[in-house]
Amino acid sequence: MSTSASATERRGIPAAAFVEDVQTYLSQLNLDANAALAFLQERLQQYRVVEMKLLAQQRDLQAKIPDIEKCLDVVATLQAKKGTGEAIVADFEVSEGIYARARVEEAESVCLWLGANVMLEYSCEEATVLLQKNLENAKASLEVLIADLQFLRDQVTITQVTIARVYNWDVHQRRLRQTAASTSES
Template sequence: VGNRDPAAVTDGGRELLAKYRFMEKSMVTKLTALNNKVPELRDALSIIEHIDKRGQSDGGESIYTYFKVSDTLYTEACISSTKTIFLWLGANTMVEYPVNEATALLKDQLKVALESIDEIRKDLTWVRRQITGTEVTVARLHNYSV
């Protein structure tokens, strides 16, 4: 503590602890969003690959399936052999891609999402260690000033 007031040093430690906790909460939110995004990307990728294989192997026959209209309502659909796929990009934007480009785009997005998950997990581990160390330091400063 040196020449400084122990209460001021303790307050500085508590402020740092609050910043670390905010960082942790932000990282957990990002990690949750990415963990929810990965299965959606995998599903979309498998559907596109299935449509592509079916269109090539069956001589372009149509695929009959059901799709979700709302939580409790499904309807039948006929997917004709196609060379293009429409993808939602977000912000109410849909773009038409050739099947191979759509597959490449989704694979790239999946790769980036998985890499981001690994990076955030490493950062989260570091922040949690900092939180533990800061909590111990604040407790010691509090005990010193009492």
């Protein structure tokens, strides 16, 4: 008998079926062992492709979170220095690997890169709110991504176990046929 995993899919990732009885599984799908193995190998490859995409997204988010935190720290520093008359001397990245030095006095606003070559000016308070929201969203997305990766790893494991079970069942069936053929010849 074949039973499905507790979830049928998670965010487009199909759940793998745990196979308790290989013969019933093959008859339900109307497949022979070789066709089932080919299907399972293909599914395993699909899981691997999705895993690579999710890992790339995870790396991107893990790089993005410290950048957002750094921006929040800079805005907080600017707000803390506001009204003190004290200037801040800072090096900032103009382009990848190109930095400029700036002397900032009484900053009322900051400019934030939003992506796609778009920069907008915000008050320090608005920038803090926006960056906090972006940080929360990035952390929440990372949590979901980690859960998706765990679900995917579980499906890979289930599929690998199923492949092994179908293969072993097929080997056992061949041996039974071989034994039956050799006893009928005697």
